[in-house]
Amino acid sequence: MQKKFKNLVKDTIRTGTLIIELPSGARYQGGDGSGQPVIMRIKNWRALARIVLYPDLALGEAYMDGDLILIEGDMYDLLDLIFVNLTVEEPRGLSTLTRRLVRLFIRITDYNTPLRSRRNVAYHYDLDRRLYDLFLDSDRQYSCGYFETPDKGLEEAQLAKKRHLAAKMNMQQGQRVLDIGSGWGGLALYLARMFDARVLGVTLSDEQLAISTDRARAEKRAGQVDFKLRDYRALTGKFDRIVSVGMFEHVGRRSYGEFFSKVSELLADDGVMLLHYIGRSTAPYVTNGWVRKYIFPGGYLPSLSEVMPEIEKYGLIVTDLEVLRLHYAETLRHWRKRFMANRTRAIELYDERFARMWEFYLAAAETAFRYQGLVIHQIQLAKSVSSLPLTRNYIHMQEDSLRKQDSGRGPVLAKTAAS
Structure with missing residues (x-):
């Protein structure tokens, strides 16, 4: 899971600098080293695994629950760094099955009585x-x-x-x-x-x-x-x-x-x-x-x-x-x-x-x-x-x-x- 997380960061952050402190205490850097760095800490492996599997949902939940801590920069800085690197597409990290289940759920619940x-x-x-x-x-x-x-x-x-x-x-x-x-x-x-x-x-x-x-x-x-x-x-x-x-x-x-x-x-x-x-x-x-x-x-x-x-x-x-x-x-x-x-x-x-x-x-x-x-x-x-x-x-x-x-x-x- 740690390898998949690093691949997710590598694929997402191409410009700018994002430094992640993993639950083990080790640090991993994404981006090209330019700009003001954003440094965040992920406190436990469960939060990290969920971010890998469904970042679209889990990133916000990790911040709400205190499992994601910002050491340098604030939440706007982090999201600005992420979104400036992303094209508009399916959330990264989702499996084909998860994508299909999300679409099916939305289709079923899409009529607002x-x-x-x-x-x-x-x-x-x-x-x-x-x-x-x-x-x-x-x-x-x-x-x-x-x-x-x-x-x-x-x-x-x-x-x-x-x-x-x-x-x-x-x-x-x-x-x-x-x-x-x-x-x-x-x-x-x-x-x-x-x-x-x-x-x-x-x-x-x-x-x-x-x-x-x-x-x-x-x-x-x-x-x-x-x-x-x-x-x-x-x-x-x-x-x-x-x-x-x-x-x-x-x-x-x-x-x-x-x-x-x-x-x-x-x-x-x-x-x-x-x-x-x-x-x-x-x-x-x-x-x-x-x-x-x-x-x-x-x-x-x-x-x-x-x-x-x-x-x-x-x-x-x-x-x-x-x-x-x-x-x-x-x-x-x-x-x-x-x-x-x-x-x-x-x-x-x-x-x-x-x-x-x-x-x-x-x-x-x-x-x-x-x-x-x-x-x-x-x-x-x-x-x-x-x-x-x-x-x-x-x-x-x-x-x-x-x-x-x-x-x-x-x-x-x-x-x-x-x-």
Whole structure:
């Protein structure tokens, strides 16, 4: 097993320097000796064997369990070194049988029923609300920011994201809007403030529902913005605009037809939808095993080749497509730095193992967006070719108008949201 581990390191780390202290105390070096070295210790042979057999899952588990210790460098440095050397491919170390079993398991469990969807959402989003205060912006935007210039901070990028989404929907005053996967309510309340929109936001998270409802009351918009604990499949009615940000990743591959069929049913004939989700710039690829087990059970990040055919089946027209590349890497960089600055508080809320898990998650996500083909797809949909202006100038014009209005109209957070 020790020989297989050394071969794995040799095949993976070709540039840079990774020094591994084995359980025996011996040291092994991978890479070409360049750059700042990352030095790690593996404390026992069981952890080493598991990393050899299934590194996709076992590396993160070893760090969570304290079986992998970083002596020089931090977790981001280690993952940066690994991913900069890897192409996007099957996890190394997997046997043919293991690969087949992983694919079979994902295929069997890939349909997220309403009950399974509720459980999956609760697993991540119903954590202690104070955890998210440690790293999110003041509006609790838990999705990719939009960095209009490289010098912008997290708060500015998240506000710019809301402007960008509103502008791409070509929002008009007083429209009826559906927000599928409304999170903590920030986007829905923004659309209500800026466009006097009547918004229905739906979520499957009890915590998100409680916070967003409190926020609507604090802004005195309880009659204008309504948040409900409801699966999108149970909705009825017609909406002028539909927006969904960071929710499509939880739908599951086998449910794409169901999703776009429901969108087509709910969207007015002259309506517009904006779908914002994490996708791949590569061919379809299985979800990372560690992420699927510990962070987003039931999650899947699709390639465009998996999404576009489903859209075409249900009377929807793709009227605009934008790919945001490194915006999420920069968002995650801000989140990771904020979390690490508040790591002691995370331990107080949960424990050291949880803090290690969250640290690994944020570092792995950032490096995946930098090196592993993850991007944001923003797909604009309509039923009619005449639902939107002929050119994209309207997007920039509305963004400029909103930018002028945004000053002094920041988010209102109810006291219960940050308690």
